[in-house]
Amino acid sequence: MRMKQQDIHIPLCNTCAFETGSIFKHLTREETDLLNYEKDFRQYKRGDVLYHEGTRINGFYCINKGIIKVYKTGFDGKEQIIRFAKSGDIIAYRSVLSNEVACTSAKVIEECQVCFIPSEILSSFIKTNPGFALELMKLACHELGEANSFITDIAQKTVRERLAEILLLLANDFGLDDQNYLGISLTREELANIVGTATESVIRLLSEFKSDMLVELNGRKIKLVNPKGLRKISNVFN
Amino acid sequence: MRMKQQDIHIPLCNTCAFETGSIFKHLTREETDLLNYEKDFRQYKRGDVLYHEGTRINGFYCINKGIIKVYKTGFDGKEQIIRFAKSGDIIAYRSVLSNEVACTSAKVIEECQVCFIPSEILSSFIKTNPGFALELMKLACHELGEANSFITDIAQKTVRERLAEILLLLANDFGLDDQNYLGISLTREELANIVGTATESVIRLLSEFKSDMLVELNGRKIKLVNPKGLRKISNVFN
DNA sequence: CGGTACGTTGAGTCATATCAACCATAGTGG
DNA sequence: CCACTATGGTTGATATGACTCAACGTACCG
Numbered sequence: 282m283r284m285k286q287q288d289i290h291i292p293l294c295n296t297c298a299f300e301t302g303s304i305f306k307h308l309t310r311e312e313t314d315l316l317n318y319e320k321d322f323r324q325y326k327r328g329d330v331l332y333h334e335g336t337r338i339n340g341f342y343c344i345n346k347g348i349i350k351v352y353k354t355g356f357d358g359k360e361q362i363i364r365f366a367k368s369g370d371i372i373a374y375r376s377v378l379s380n381e382v383a384c385t386s387a388k389v390i391e392e393c394q395v396c397f398i399p400s401e402i403l404s405s406f407i408k409t410n411p412g413f414a415l416e417l418m419k420l421a422c423h424e425l426g427e428a429n430s431f432i433t434d435i436a437q438k439t440v441r442e443r444l445a446e447i448l449l450l451l452a453n454d455f456g457l458d459d460q461n462y463l464g465i466s467l468t469r470e471e472l473a474n475i476v477g478t479a480t481e482s483v484i485r486l487l488s489e490f491k492s493d494m495l496v497e498l499n500g501r502k503i504k505l506v507n508p509k510g511l512r513k514i515s516n517v518f519n
Numbered sequence: 520m521r522m523k524q525q526d527i528h529i530p531l532c533n534t535c536a537f538e539t540g541s542i543f544k545h546l547t548r549e550e551t552d553l554l555n556y557e558k559d560f561r562q563y564k565r566g567d568v569l570y571h572e573g574t575r576i577n578g579f580y581c582i583n584k585g586i587i588k589v590y591k592t593g594f595d596g597k598e599q600i601i602r603f604a605k606s607g608d609i610i611a612y613r614s615v616l617s618n619e620v621a622c623t624s625a626k627v628i629e630e631c632q633v634c635f636i637p638s639e640i641l642s643s644f645i646k647t648n649p650g651f652a653l654e655l656m657k658l659a660c661h662e663l664g665e666a667n668s669f670i671t672d673i674a675q676k677t678v679r680e681r682l683a684e685i686l687l688l689l690a691n692d693f694g695l696d697d698q699n700y701l702g703i704s705l706t707r708e709e710l711a712n713i714v715g716t717a718t719e720s721v722i723r724l725l726s727e728f729k730s731d732m733l734v735e736l737n738g739r740k741i742k743l744v745n746p747k748g749l750r751k752i753s754n755v756f757n
Numbered sequence: 758c759g760g761t762a763c764g765t766t767g768a769g770t771c772a773t774a775t776c777a778a779c780c781a782t783a784g785t786g787g
Numbered sequence: 788c789c790a791c792t793a794t795g796g797t798t799g800a801t802a803t804g805a806c807t808c809a810a811c812g813t814a815c816c817g
Contacts, residue, residue: 355672356675356676359675361671361674363671375660375664379657379661379664381661381664384664384667407652407653408649409649411649414645418617418645419618422616425659425663426617426622428666429591429601429622429666432673434593436593436673440772440773441772468796469795470795470796479773479774481775481797482772482774484796484798485798516594677805706762706764707765708763708764717805717806717807718763719765720804720806722764726766739763
């Protein structure tokens with residue numbers, strides 16, 4: 282069922298950038314106006330793919346609402362989730378900047394509203410607005426730092442430790458509601474594809490965590506009963 | 520034994536940038552002159568540490584000669600090698616740009632000559648030279664892409680596959696001499712710390728590879744006898 | 758000559774993957 | 788409305804890759 286045009290509320294970049302805390306908050310008024318004019322507003326539902334690994338994309342996406350998983354497909358077709366993007370995040374900027382084909386795919390986890398922004402806009406802002414360039418670089422460098430941590434974790438920690446850590450990271454990124462339920466719902470398989478393990482292992486460990494009174498499980502909703510306990514298991518210092 | 524001053528040949532940034540293909544080749548003549556004036560030339564020998572994870576650093580390094588390993592220290596003190604840097608590469612720029620403490624440490628593998636460049640220089644170049652900013656961003660984004668691949672590999676592949684892949688990657692980065700010996704010499708432990716496994720596992724697998732006529736081993740020197748075979752084992756398509 | 762770092766090998770253990778069966782749920786089409 | 792199918796979740800049994808621990812060899816170095 283197609284949504285009627287008037288039902289859609291297209292956010293204005295200048296207000297949106299500020300509300301979501303996106304990187305565009307560093308642009309001038311003229312620049313956000315240009316952005317607003319050039320961008321393409323799009324809606325996606327669960328399961329939709331924004332772009333595929335290996336394809337060339339001529340722009341990037343700024344998430345206004347919803348949740349997206351960014352993943353790579355491994356040798357045997359198994360997907361490895363690299364990160365999630367939510368309100369205020371931008372994705373696919375890497376391919377645009379390095380001028381390479383996409384090294385990941387992006388699929389919708391929770392119904393999304395996003396703006397698609399042509400590559401040229403990004404390049405021109407970098408050239409004309411050094412503050413913005415610096416901010417974008419900060420973003421890339423921050424992601425790089427996170428990737429490095431993840432490499433170390435995945436290489437050195439057990440599946441059990443990693444699962445506990447991921448639950449805490451998700452709580453950090455997506456928050457907990459008033460009953461301590463995680464602000465994101467994932468299938469067991471998706472959880473496995475973050476942690477880098479088999480679906481069955483996630484299921485077993487989750488029910489162990491449940492027996493140990495660390496979490497409660499209601500289908501895909503996970504309640505963190507004892508975050509401190511999880512932290513202890515995960516062996517994180519920071 | 521301290522080297523005499525006149526024995527040291529301090530490279531000029533403008534020629535060096537060009538020779539090593541470093542990112543500074545995109546700077547103007549005036550900018551390289553400034554760089555040349557502000558930089559601090561330093562020499563290190565095997566085992567020296569350039570900077571430690573968790574410390575704040577007020578500049579970054581451009582490698583003129585030698586090899587450096589960049590690594591993170593995991594929970595139990597085991598190091599995970601993130602990448603290597605060689606002639607023309609820059610390291611520690613991530614911390615400078617994201618304005619965070621270093622998320623890695625850097626240690627010399629092969630005697631090094633490097634230039635240390637104060638943070639402010641980098642920031643000012645980004646602001647005044649958009650082409651340079653773009654190039655630096657490309658670099659960060661490229662590294663990010665590599666990190667993502669590495670995450671997927673380490674999460675999904677067996678140790679055997681990863682070891683084969685790493686040997687090929689090293690061959691790619693450091694070349695093979697006329698007898699097909701790898702252009703970098705690492706201890707078994709260091710190899711293990713790239714692959715993300717135990718030293719003993721690397722030893723066992725290497726001697727398996729040897730039995731299978733894939734490599735020859737002379738102490739730390741590794742000869743790739745059958746790169747195609749290694750490629751097959753590693754399951755890489757690209 | 759003793760010390761330290763690195764390399765190698767064997768044996769035993771354990772965490773995790775794999776394989777298989779089964780259940781629950783929801784959507785689909787005749 | 789019901790059979791059919793697909794998808795996701797769970798559990799058990801089994802296999803095995805990889806880690807750990809321990810002993811020992813080797814080489815270099817002061």
